[in-house]
Amino acid sequence: NAGVMQNPRHLVRRRGQEARLRCSPMKGHSHVYWYRQLPEEGLKFMVYLQKENIIDESGMPKERFSAEFPKEGPSILRIQQVVRGDSAAYFCASSPWDSYNTGELFFGEGSRLTVL
């Protein structure tokens, strides 16, 4: 499967725990984006990363959320001390181009976080 791979597909956490979501981009893609979809809402941009660099994190909440895309391995979206409002579907997307191109992104199937 050469698509964007996300895991876990479903994650259940209790309030105060940590959630780690992983994303492996398509082969050859070096640009990774994270989006969040709250229930009954659209996709909200969170962060744009290239290898070892955060390019744009304007959509990330100021606290508890962090993202990385190391030189080796998948991109990680980390949510510390989760609260019920973090329950959402988190989508990762990748692109082979500079983001100033056509904008076409290839999305994974998402990770659904439920906070009890």
Next chain:
Amino acid sequence: DQQVKQNSPSLSVQEGRISILNCDYTNSMFDYFLWYKKYPAEGPTFLISISSIKDKNEDGRFTVFLNKSAKHLSLHIVPSQPGDSAVYFCAGNTDKLIFGTGTRLQVFP
């Protein structure tokens, strides 16, 4: 600040007829507009795009129209098929994609 708006949360169309999904935007800096299709429990998949310097782009049953003066774009699907039933998101691109809230299309026999 919602830069991309899809004011119709749902649309129901009979099979074989035309489906028209609408989208309005406020950001004049968007250089491309894209439509994505999303099935439940799956990620969005790219459908069609249009450059801001064009007013129409066609791909098979799908045509996107852009009216820059009105800051409006629309997606036409003709003929509509039951497999087209999904949520459709429009998005504008500057250095990242900004999505609308989606329109749920249901195509019935």
